[in-house]
Amino acid sequence: MISSSSGVAQKDIRIIKSQPSFRNLLTELWRSKRLVFAHAVREIKIRYTPSVLGIAWVLIQPVLVTVAFAFLFSRFSNLASRDIPYPLFTFVALLPWQLMTSGISRSTTTIVDNKHLFTKVHFPVIILPLAGTIVSLLDFFVCTMFVCILFIYYSFTPSANIVIFPLMLFLTLYITAGIGVMFSAFTVKTRDIGHALPFGIQLSLFLTPIAYDAHLVPEKWQMIYSLNPLVSVCLGFRWTLLGADIPLDMFLISITVGFIAATTGFIYFNKARTHFSDVL
Template sequence: MEKVETMQVPTVIIESNKRVLSFGLESLWKYRELLYFLAWRDLKARYAQTAIGLAWAVLQPLIMMVVYTLVFGRLANMPSDGLPYPLFAYAALVPWSYLAKSLDRSGFSVVAESNLITKVYFPRIVVPLSATLGGLLDFAIAFALLLILMAWFGITPTWGVLLVPVFMLLTVGTSLAVSLWLSALYVRYRDVGAAVPLITQLWMFASPVVYPSSLIPETWRTWYALINPMVGVIDGFRWALLGTHPPHIGMLLANVSTIFVVLLGATAYFNRVERTFADVI
C-alpha cells in the first residue's frame, strides 16, 4: 500500500505582551489594515443616514462658538487677547472638539467591539487607537472653516503655522492616553460610562477655551499646565494661527511631560489588563 503523506500544520502560539511599556509598533504595523478598517467603519457609521453628513464636523463647534460668544463674549465680557471673540473661541474649539469626540468614542470602544475581541486575536490597542484616529477627518474639516474665519476677520497666520502639526500631535497623544485609561477601565467598571461626559465638561471649563490662560496668576501657570495637558495645546493653536502671545516655554514643557507620563502609564495599564478583556467583557 502506498503511504499517504500527511501535511504538518504549523502551530502558532499566541502569548500576551509581557512588556507592559511596549506600544507594540511592530504588531500595529502588521495589523495596519485592521486599524484602517475600524477607523473607516467608525467614520461611515457615524454619518450614515444623516441629512448633512460630514457638515456635522463643522456645525457642532460652530454652534458652540456662537453660544460662547453670546454668553462669555457679550454678557460676561470675557477678554480675548485682542482678538474677535468668535475667532478666539473657535480656534480653541477645533482641537478641543477633537479631544472630546475622541474620548466619547474611544472610552467605550473595547466593549463595543466585544464580538470581535472574544473571537479573534489582534492587538487590543488597535481598537481605542482606531477610534482616536477616526476623528482626524472631522478635525481637518473644522480646521478648514477656521482658516475661512481667519480670512473673514482679516487675520494672517504667522510662521508659527508650521508648528500646528506639532500641537495636533500633542492633542492626539492626550486623546490616546486618556482613551486607553477609559477604555480599559470601562471593561471592568461600567460607571466610567456615566463619568466620561462629566469629566469632559469639567475638563473643558478647566482649559482656556472660553478664557485666555493669562487670567491664571503667573505663579500658578506652570502647575496649571502640569495638571492640564490641553493648556499648552490650546495656547499653541492660538499663537500659531492667530498671532497671540506664544505659550510659555515652562508651561509647554510641563504639558509635554504630563502627556508623556500619562501615555506611558496608560499603555502599561492597558497592556497589563488586555489579556483579561475576553473573560471580563
C-alpha cells in the same frame, strides 16, 4: 498552494504567551495598520449613515459653541488678546479641545462595544480605541476647513509659528490616543469612567483656556490649572496658528502631564489587554 499565492506572509511567526511585550504590541500594530483605517471608516459609516445631516454634525457643535461664546463674551474685550478676533481666538482653541475630548470619549467604550469582534477574531485590540482617535481626527479636519474660512473672513494672517503646527497636532494626537487607550481598558473592568466622562468634558470646557486667555487665571491657581493636559494643546494651537502669547511654564507643566499620562496609558493597556476576553 493557496496560502503561498496570496499576499499573506507565510513566514509570520506568532508567539502566544501570557504577557506579551510592549514591542509585540507595536509590531502587531504595524502589521495591521490597514485595519486601523478600515475600522475607522467602518465607525464613520456606522455613525453618520443613519443621520440625515450626516457629516455636517461634526461642524455643528463647535460652531454653535463658538457662536455662543462669541455672543456671551465678546463684550468683555479683555478676555482675549486685543489683536485677534474673538471668534477666531475661541474656535482655534476649541479645535484641539474637541479633538481630544471627542477622541477620548469615543475611545473609551470601543473595547466593550466591539466585544463581538475581538473575542472571535484575532487582531491587535488596540486598534479599536485608536480608531476612535482617528475618527475624531477626521472630524478635526472638517473643522479645520471652517477655520480657514474664518481666517479669510477676518483677513487674518497666520503666524509664522505655523511650521511647528504639525508637531503640536502630533502631540495632541499622542495624548488623546494614550488617554483614550487607557480609558478603554479601564472600561472593561469598570464602567465608572463612562459615567464620569461626559461630566468631566463639560467641566473642562471652562477649565481650559477657550473662552478666555490663560493669563486671566489667578497666579496661585495656575499650577493646579496647568495639570489639565487640555490646557497645553489649546495654548499650543493658539500659539502656532494665531501667534498668541504662550505662558511657557503653564504650557510645559500641562504638556508633561499629558505626555506622562498618555505613555502610562499605553503601558497599562499592554498589561491589561490579556484579560479583555476573559472579562467580557
